[in-house]
Amino acid sequence: MYIIVIGGGRLGYYLLKALLNEGHEVLVLEKDARICKTITDELGSVCYRGDGCEASTLAEVGTGRADMFVAVTGDDEDNLVACQVAKHKHNVPRTIARLRNPQNAALFRKLGVDVTISTTDLILEAIEREVPTHPVTHLLTIEEKGLVLVDVKITADSATVGKAVKDLSLPKGSKLALIIPGQGSARAPASNTVLQAGDQVIAVTTAESEEALRAALRGP
Amino acid sequence: MKIIIMGCGRVGARLATLLDEDGHEVTVLDNDTYSFRRLPSSFGGTALFGNGIDAEALKKAGIEEADVFVALTQGDNRNVMSCQIAKHVFNVSRVMCRIYDPLREEMYSALGLETMSPTKIFAQLLREKLEE
Numbered sequence: 091m092y093i094i095v096i097g098g099g100r101l102g103y104y105l106l107k108a109l110l111n112e113g114h115e116v117l118v119l120e121k122d123a124r125i126c127k128t129i130t131d132e133l134g135s136v137c138y139r140g141d142g143c144e145a146s147t148l149a150e151v152g153t154g155r156a157d158m159f160v161a162v163t164g165d166d167e168d169n170l171v172a173c174q175v176a177k178h179k180h181n182v183p184r185t186i187a188r189l190r191n192p193q194n195a196a197l198f199r200k201l202g203v204d205v206t207i208s209t210t211d212l213i214l215e216a217i218e219r220e221v222p223t224h225p226v227t228h229l230l231t232i233e234e235k236g237l238v239l240v241d242v243k244i245t246a247d248s249a250t251v252g253k254a255v256k257d258l259s260l261p262k263g264s265k266l267a268l269i270i271p272g273q274g275s276a277r278a279p280a281s282n283t284v285l286q287a288g289d290q291v292i293a294v295t296t297a298e299s300e301e302a303l304r305a306a307l308r309g310p
Numbered sequence: 311m312k313i314i315i316m317g318c319g320r321v322g323a324r325l326a327t328l329l330d331e332d333g334h335e336v337t338v339l340d341n342d343t344y345s346f347r348r349l350p351s352s353f354g355g356t357a358l359f360g361n362g363i364d365a366e367a368l369k370k371a372g373i374e375e376a377d378v379f380v381a382l383t384q385g386d387n388r389n390v391m392s393c394q395i396a397k398h399v400f401n402v403s404r405v406m407c408r409i410y411d412p413l414r415e416e417m418y419s420a421l422g423l424e425t426m427s428p429t430k431i432f433a434q435l436l437r438e439k440l441e442e
Binding site for chain 1: 363364365366385386387388390391394395398399411413414417420421
């Protein structure tokens with residue numbers, strides 16, 4: 091795959107190295123001549139000096155044949171514009187932008203950025219996973235379908251302990267995918283499966299129904 | 311009209327002053343309060359410290375009730391991003407965006423933003439002066 095990375099800072103540098111190791115054709119675009127030289131000295135001609143937001147620079151590096159375009163500078167506005175130029179001027183099929191402000195995610199997607207990654211959100215998710223008392227953990231967001239995969243822990247004080255799956259009033263659009271008991275192996279829930287304390291329920295839901303699903307699985 | 315101007319540089323401050331004199335309700339936003347020195351003491355509008363590419367700062371500036379949003383910071387990308395927030399998130403009816411880079415200006419104009427490139431306009435003006 092041909093992947094273009096905008097921004098040769100620390101993130102861009104390590105991303106470049108990892109992608110090269112995986113055997114991809116990668117090119118970093120970096121405005122700063124010194125950073126560019128450091129990268130070129132170490133890794134060869136995989137860094138091009140230029141502004142990743144300029145359509146002409148992107149044309150020079152063959153953005154038209156890029157399979158993926160990743161903007162990881164430290165500024166949200168630069169990442170947005172670079173991705174928009176790649177998308178609208180060069181028809182890159184997949185654009186990825188790094189976000190500083192997690193609230194920009196929805197806007198970026200609306201404006202043509204395919205994937206957004208926010209370190210703030212990633213760290214928050216890691217904290218949620220690490221805190222055992224947190225009842226609902228996000229596992230995965232399926233952007234195109236508006237679905238989220240969540241992990242709900244059933245504890246001894248959950249009102250649903252001892253109830254069968256068929257007696258739960260799950261919100262519309264929510265489905266239980268898997269039950270991982272405290273002891274024993276994971277199983278697909280049947281309508282007569284009874285919830286036990288210590289169970290981990292993996293469920294598919296929508297962002298709007300998440301709270302209702304939590305209430306259905308753990309009680310109010 | 312209620313007008314928000316992002317960027318209190320020479321152009322931003324001057325536009326704010328003119329529109330204020332015309333009786334409009336003007337709010338100028340800048341992420342450096344030192345820039346507000348450019349506003350005259352007679353300025354009757356609001357000068358607000360804030361980052362124009364942050365939706366919350368724009369809300370504080372009253373963007374939900376604004377009729378016009380003008381982006382005049384030094385950064386093309388900042389202007390482009392704030393204008394897209396104003397247009398697509400807050401549905402401001404008139405959004406104007408300064409973009410120095412003519413190529414970028416053409417692209418965003420094609421994408422539906424009302425854009426102006428001082429580079430293009432001024433070069434054109436100079437050429438006309440020289441060739442007349």
